[in-house]
Structure formats: structure tokens, C-alpha cells
Amino acid sequence: MQLQTPLAGIVPQLLLCRMEPPIADTTPTGKRMRPTALLKKRLETVGQRFTADDLATATGLTREGAKGIISDSQHAGLIRRTTKRSCRAAVYEKLEALNE
16 A cells, blocks of 8 residues: 555544544553554554555554555545556656656
8 A cells, every 4th residue: 555645644534434443542651642642653653655464563453454444545545555567557657758
């Protein structure tokens, strides 16, 4: 997946898309934190390109929950899927433009 906007900035939208609270609400040190703030903090560790597993480990959700968030976010237009084929096509387009 590739983000259309920085990940920490779309946490509220991700949560609104899914309408389910995250499981974790405490920091690793045990301090209580608002779910959105905790998610923002954890999602800073996830890069621009990520998988459902990356999102699951960052948020503390199950892999299925992360997949649900991703699919809902795709429908909302927050995230777009990147495949090797589309990346390859983009490279070829760039090369064609350079050769002209």
C-alpha cells in the first residue's frame, strides 16, 4: 500500500472508516493515552509503503482488523494499492518520456 497523505495525519480518518476502537490504550511504559494519540505514535514507525502486517504490529490490531482498515481506507481514497506491475509500468513510462 502507498499512502496519499502522511500516515500519522490520517489516523482519525482510518479510525472513522473502521468505526472500532483500537485494542491498546496504554503506552509501553504503562501511561494511559488517548487511542488516537497512541496510534499516531505507533504509526510513526510505519513507512510510506506498508503491508497489513506492518499496520497490525504498529496498531496492536489483528491482521484481519488491519486488512479491514486498509480496505476501508482504499474505498475512502486515503490509501492506494501499489503492485510490482504498476511500479514497473511507471518506470517504463518514465524511460519512454526520457527517450523521446
